[in-house]
Amino acid sequence: EMLVTLHLLFAEVLEGDAWISGVECLRILASHRNEVFTKREVVGPRGRLRRRGILLVPEDQLPPGKGALCEMSLADWASEALLAGVGDGVRLAREEIERFLEGGEEPSS
Numbered sequence: 001e002m003l004v005t006l007h008l009l010f011a012e013v014l015e016g017d018a019w020i021s022g023v024e025c026l027r028i029l030a031s032h033r034n035e036v037f038t039k040r041e042v043v044g045p046r047g048r049l050r051r052r053g054i055l056l057v058p059e060d061q062l063p064p065g066k067g068a069l070c071e072m073s074l075a076d077w078a079s080e081a082l083l084a085g086v087g088d089g090v091r092l093a094r095e096e097i098e099r100f101l102e103g104g105e106e107p108s109s
Contacts, residue, residue, distance in 0.1 A: 001042055001049055003028055008055070008074045009082055019071040022057075043072060054078045 004025045012018045022043050029039040041047050049055035056073045074082075 001047075004043060004049065005054065005074065005078070005082070008072065009079060012074060012079060013083070018073045020073070022070050022072050025072060 007025060007028050008020055011020050025043050026036050026039055029042060030036040053075055056075050057070050
């Protein structure tokens with residue numbers, strides 16, 4: 001589940017591709033071809049990622065029983081939660097960090 005979530009997050013953030021094939025998600029989970037069959041449940045309709053609304057699929061465009069093979073995306077709220085605080089970190093000068101590590105004053109923000 002974590003691998004799929006991170007794969008979708010990086011695809012969205014780094015590649016600008018919010019929708020990824022379910023097959024691609026399965027490939028990162030499976031170490032060999034037979035394992036693809038057992039890992040389908042991770043991205044399938046009854047998997048925790050879909051039940052909790054973390055993983056979105058276009059339900060209206062799915063043929064019955066093919067929920068693991070469609071395009072998938074992270075929900076907006078999930079992406080935002082995973083990226084909370086990223087890029088908003090305090091940038092400090094080396095001198096400020098050294099002074100802080102030596103027990104001096106708190107670094108300024």
